[in-house]
Amino acid sequence: MRRAIDTITIVIVLLLAWQALHQIAGETALPGPLPTLSYLTGLVQTSRFADNAAATALSFAFALMLAYAIGLTIGVWMGAHYLSGAVGEPILVALYSLPKITLYPVVLLIFGLGISGKVAFGALHGILPVALLTMAAIRNISPVYLKSARTMKLSQAQTVLTVLFPAMLPEIVSGLRIGLTVTLLGVLLAEMFASKQGLGFLIMNAMSLLQNEEMIAVAVLLFTFAALANALLLWAEHHWHPRV
Amino acid sequence: MAHIATIRLIVIIAAIAALELACRTGLIDHRIIVPPSEMAATLIRILASGTITGDIARTLGMIAIAALVSIVLGFALGLLVHATPRVRQALDPLFATYYAVPIFIFYPVLIAIFGLSLVPIVLIAIATAIVAMIIATLNGLDRVPRVLSKVARVHRMGKLATAIRLQLPAAAPYLFTGIKLAVSYAFIAVIASEFILAPVGLGRDIADAYADFNNPRMYALMLFVLVVSTVVNMTLHALDLHWTQQRGRGAS
Numbered sequence: 001m002r003r004a005i006d007t008i009t010i011v012i013v014l015l016l017a018w019q020a021l022h023q024i025a026g027e028t029a030l031p032g033p034l035p036t037l038s039y040l041t042g043l044v045q046t047s048r049f050a051d052n053a054a055a056t057a058l059s060f061a062f063a064l065m066l067a068y069a070i071g072l073t074i075g076v077w078m079g080a081h082y083l084s085g086a087v088g089e090p091i092l093v094a095l096y097s098l099p100k101i102t103l104y105p106v107v108l109l110i111f112g113l114g115i116s117g118k119v120a121f122g123a124l125h126g127i128l129p130v131a132l133l134t135m136a137a138i139r140n141i142s143p144v145y146l147k148s149a150r151t152m153k154l155s156q157a158q159t160v161l162t163v164l165f166p167a168m169l170p171e172i173v174s175g176l177r178i179g180l181t182v183t184l185l186g187v188l189l190a191e192m193f194a195s196k197q198g199l200g201f202l203i204m205n206a207m208s209l210l211q212n213e214e215m216i217a218v219a220v221l222l223f224t225f226a227a228l229a230n231a232l233l234l235w236a237e238h239h240w241h242p243r244v
Numbered sequence: 245m246a247h248i249a250t251i252r253l254i255v256i257i258a259a260i261a262a263l264e265l266a267c268r269t270g271l272i273d274h275r276i277i278v279p280p281s282e283m284a285a286t287l288i289r290i291l292a293s294g295t296i297t298g299d300i301a302r303t304l305g306m307i308a309i310a311a312l313v314s315i316v317l318g319f320a321l322g323l324l325v326h327a328t329p330r331v332r333q334a335l336d337p338l339f340a341t342y343y344a345v346p347i348f349i350f351y352p353v354l355i356a357i358f359g360l361s362l363v364p365i366v367l368i369a370i371a372t373a374i375v376a377m378i379i380a381t382l383n384g385l386d387r388v389p390r391v392l393s394k395v396a397r398v399h400r401m402g403k404l405a406t407a408i409r410l411q412l413p414a415a416a417p418y419l420f421t422g423i424k425l426a427v428s429y430a431f432i433a434v435i436a437s438e439f440i441l442a443p444v445g446l447g448r449d450i451a452d453a454y455a456d457f458n459n460p461r462m463y464a465l466m467l468f469v470l471v472v473s474t475v476v477n478m479t480l481h482a483l484d485l486h487w488t489q490q491r492g493r494g495a496s
Contacts, residue, residue: 030353030357088255091255098432099435101440104439106277109275181344188346210356219353227345230340230345
């Protein structure tokens with residue numbers, strides 16, 4: 001309850017700050033919250049918005065599936081096989097903190113300007129956190145769990161399903177949560193550069209046409225979507241792992 | 245430990261060699277990826293010609309400014325928030341969500357407000373980096389052992405002396421984690437902004453080379469950015485690890 005009030009307070013403070021910035025920056029540079037929101041309600045009904053949102057959603061969905069599939073595979077492999085993990089982890093950490101945008105032209109040259117380039121670039125962002133946290137989840141399983149599974153004479157399948165999987169779940173879910181947000185960022189960055197479709201393109205296009213209302217409306221919409229998706233997954237994390 | 249590092253080095257060298265071989269034998273089209281040796285050779289030539297020295301200085305300068313402002317201001321804000329528990333509690337949902345939203349999509353908004361200059365780049369980089377420093381400061385202050393404030397009382401130390409001689413050193417390892425993240429985030433944000441839209445800078449150079457189909461130059465600049473960022477990140481990471489190990493020994 002208290003948390004809900006805090007969240008509402010933050011949203012109100014952010015809206016007030018936005019209004020204040022609007023007063024300082026002026027009507028054309030930064031439209032205020034109310035005109036933007038009324039513009040947004042009009043915008044979401046247009047087919048232009050629907051097409052671009054669908055393009056982003058499709059790229060995002062494919063990128064996320066790839067990021068999860070590859071990330072979990074690498075994570076399980078490096079978590080289960082000690083030497084691979086020890087050799088590979090610092091390499092993954094180093095790749096994780098690179099400005100991956102510099103690699104986008106390579107992705108474009110390999111996959112082309114279409115949807116596959118966007119999917120590949122989004123997945124490239126998401127794979128690393130998923131892999132790193134899955135690996136950590138497996139490594140952090142307390143040996144005592146395995147010992148008690150042996151004491152209770154659980155079969156291999158029972159051990160995996162009732163002991164290992166629940167023990168790993170919370171950390172894997174946080175990997176999936178971070179993976180989701182960085183994959184979305186990857187897809188949007190790809191759309192902002194050399195793309196003719198998607199919400200990222202819509203923002204850049206609105207900027208070059210000096211349609212600031214549209215630019216801010218789309219940015220706020222994406223902001224809200226990401227915040228809600230994150231809140232949902234955070235809730236899932238706490239729900240499965242109330243001790244944290 | 246030593247042989248793991250050796251294997252890692254072999255894996256990295258093997259990967260580069262495989263790429264070189266694939267490019268040289270034509271397995272990978274020269275128009276898609278140029279061989280790593282050629283990237284390095286072109287990079288050395290460009291660096292020696294001095295044509296990108298200005299862009300390097302500007303980009304690294306902006307990263308330094310953004311990181312420095314984020315670290316100093318983030319630390320100050322962290323102290324302030326830590327001192328007022330009610331505010332801190334209220335800000336908790338914000339901190340939990342901050343890195344989940346693509347802050348970067350507001351870069352075009354900043355351009356609309358401030359125009360196409362270096363100001364939006366520095367601002368978006370600060371916006372990306374500062375919250376990591378605030379969170380790290382809060383974490384660090386949380387973990388200052390209670391016993392230290394008792395020691396301070398026993399020795400009748402003043403507030404300032406306690407802060408500087410006890411709390412700061414105790415929180416330092418956590419603060420360093422914040423510094424590491426702030427530098428890395430500032431780096432990513434500056435390069436990304438330059439790449440998407442900027443008047444000058446290394447990121448802009450790469451995007452231009454891509455648009456001109458000048459692959460040798462593009463790959464050379466890319467190599468430069470990746471090497472610099474890896475060296476910076478790895479140095480900070482090694483220092484961080486060193487501190488963490490020291491902290492572990494101190495506690496046990």
